[in-house]
Amino acid sequence: MTHPGTSFSPIPADAVAWLGTNPIPAAPYYDPAYFERERRAVFLTSWIHVGHACELPEPGAFVRRDLEFARASLLIVRGNDGIVRAFHNVCPHRGTQLVEAAAGRQSRFSCPYHMWTFGPEGDLLSAPDFGAFHLRKEDCGLKPVALQECAGLLFVNFDPQAQPLRDWLGDYAGRLEQMPVARATTFSEYTYEIAANWKLTYDNFQENYHLRFVHPRSGGAGVGGDNPFGYPVEIGFHGPHRTQRIWSNPDPALKPFQRAASFCGIPALAEQGLLTLPHGRDYLALFPNLFVIGTPTQPFSHTVYPLAADRSRGVVRVYWVGEDASASQRLAREYALAQLRDIHSEDVGIIERGQAGLASGALSHIHFQSMEALCRHLFLEVDRRVQAGAAGPEQRG
Amino acid sequence: MSGETALPPGFAALEPFVAGWALPTTAARAARRGEATSDEREQFFAAASPLVASALAHLDARPLHALDPAEQRLLNLLLALAHVGLAVEMQGPAEARHALGRARMQITRAVADAEPGA
Numbered sequence: 176m177t178h179p180g181t182s183f184s185p186i187p188a189d190a191v192a193w194l195g196t197n198p199i200p201a202a203p204y205y206d207p208a209y210f211e212r213e214r215r216a217v218f219l220t221s222w223i224h225v226g227h228a229c230e231l232p233e234p235g236a237f238v239r240r241d242l243e244f245a246r247a248s249l250l251i252v253r254g255n256d257g258i259v260r261a262f263h264n265v266c267p268h269r270g271t272q273l274v275e276a277a278a279g280r281q282s283r284f285s286c287p288y289h290m291w292t293f294g295p296e297g298d299l300l301s302a303p304d305f306g307a308f309h310l311r312k313e314d315c316g317l318k319p320v321a322l323q324e325c326a327g328l329l330f331v332n333f334d335p336q337a338q339p340l341r342d343w344l345g346d347y348a349g350r351l352e353q354m355p356v357a358r359a360t361t362f363s364e365y366t367y368e369i370a371a372n373w374k375l376t377y378d379n380f381q382e383n384y385h386l387r388f389v390h391p392r393s394g395g396a397g398v399g400g401d402n403p404f405g406y407p408v409e410i411g412f413h414g415p416h417r418t419q420r421i422w423s424n425p426d427p428a429l430k431p432f433q434r435a436a437s438f439c440g441i442p443a444l445a446e447q448g449l450l451t452l453p454h455g456r457d458y459l460a461l462f463p464n465l466f467v468i469g470t471p472t473q474p475f476s477h478t479v480y481p482l483a484a485d486r487s488r489g490v491v492r493v494y495w496v497g498e499d500a501s502a503s504q505r506l507a508r509e510y511a512l513a514q515l516r517d518i519h520s521e522d523v524g525i526i527e528r529g530q531a532g533l534a535s536g537a538l539s540h541i542h543f544q545s546m547e548a549l550c551r552h553l554f555l556e557v558d559r560r561v562q563a564g565a566a567g568p569e570q571r572g
Numbered sequence: 573m574s575g576e577t578a579l580p581p582g583f584a585a586l587e588p589f590v591a592g593w594a595l596p597t598t599a600a601r602a603a604r605r606g607e608a609t610s611d612e613r614e615q616f617f618a619a620a621s622p623l624v625a626s627a628l629a630h631l632d633a634r635p636l637h638a639l640d641p642a643e644q645r646l647l648n649l650l651l652a653l654a655h656v657g658l659a660v661e662m663q664g665p666a667e668a669r670h671a672l673g674r675a676r677m678q679i680t681r682a683v684a685d686a687e688p689g690a
Contacts, residue, residue, distance in 0.1 A: 363598070364681040392662045430661035432621050436654055439628055499683055502631030502647050509598060509684050510654040517658050520673035
């Protein structure tokens with residue numbers, strides 16, 4: 176690897192030759208039929224990130240998460256036993272959605288229709304005139320969805336046969352646990368809706384080729400010198416997941432206020448031991464739709480949820496350890512959020528232009544160069560599942 | 573100097589900016605950046621950015637939850653500067669166009685909106 180501060184050594188194209196160099200079919204990026212196959216073969220069978228344990232600090236704390244790809248609304252709640260569980264936000268009586276609030280804390284969850292009432296572990300506590308149903312209460316609990324946690328990050332899986340989350344994440348589980356997100360107690364968040372396929376959206380954030388063109392002002396520190404495209408110093412692959420180590424510009428062009436507003440957060444990070452973690456220049460691209468970045472001054476996750484073949488929703492969270500303790504810490508965190516949002520806001524329009532172009536059907540194929548290898552890897556991992564799903568005897572969902 | 577716009581001693585030069593920029597939430601500060609004219613942004617940045625170090629030195633002398641109203645206003649000005657600094661230092665003439673994309677990114681939660689812990 177290149178040591179920060181020394182010159183950049185490009186990753187040789189040979190390193191990603193095993194992924195092939197062929198053009199990639201364009202239809203999977205806009206075709207509704209492909210999207211439907213993908214929804215079943217990828218999203219209903221993978222561990223999908225839905226939140227963080229710090230959102231649910233105490234028993235009864237809950238969040239409602241609507242996952243369009245599963246046509247599901249989930250109630251994710253910490254039980255009195257301290258365990259976080261996910262349930263379909265659906266009353267087992269006649270299907271009424273139980274919770275309308277996006278988040279809160281309750282000791283009981285009552286369906287507004289007929290007052291069936293559930294505890295935070297999902298069990299039916301009471302239901303008016305229940306004797307008239309000829310049912311047993313223990314058979315009428317909320318319908319669970321598998322939920323597991325790694326590094327504070329909560330994932331759900333709609334496949335009852337899913338392998339455990341840690342097996343799914345493999346070696347990357349240990350890396351996640353060494354990132355700031357694993358110690359996070361709070362976060363800031365922004366979200367966006369985009370008229371683009373989830374893969375086209377996600378791909379934008381796993382290649383650096385576009386940085387100098389799309390982010391000429393906001394991304395100035397990430398490109399330059401002997402690395403004009405800001406290419407990564409390392410990339411890696413692990414099962415369906417992948418990683419990049421971001422290049423450290425030895426001579427970043429920082430503006431005076433940018434320097435002041437960024438550096439004033441450094442002492443608190445140092446005190447918290449967050450500057451010496453091993454993955455401070457790494458991001459993990461966790462299949463299918465999550466990024467987690469270890470940069471201590473801007474530790475964020477970015478999830479791209481599919482809504483339709485040509486529509487997605489992005490959720491970006493900047494995770495922090497502890498509430499703001501000083502004015503300097505608060506300023507640095509505000510600046511980190513605003514700066515990241517500035518960069519991401521420059522991507523949305525260009526991604527949508529890509530979608531508009533692809534949707535015309537003008538292209539049968541698109542092209543990825545060797546430093547777009549992560550995009551190629553995502554497509555190959557998705558397509559393998561879609562093709563295997565098509566060959567299977569039966570689909571669920 | 574009125575009670576509503578008073579700032580700690582040494583920062584009176586920023587009092588004309590309190591009404592427009594000392595806003596209580598991250599989303600409000602981000603929105604104000606987009607709604608302001610470039611003159612308003614540049615005047616605020618020119619007046620406030622030289623005072624960042626001294627303002628932080630003043631405010632860091634006590635925990636966040638112990639700030640008095642004048643200090644809280646000064647902090648809110650600094651936090652607004654985080655947004656305005658991006659417009660003035662980074663985007664420059666591209667700021668008006670940049671605001672279009674930014675409007676798509678909805679701030680739904682911010683640590684600075686939390687009440688400081690005791």
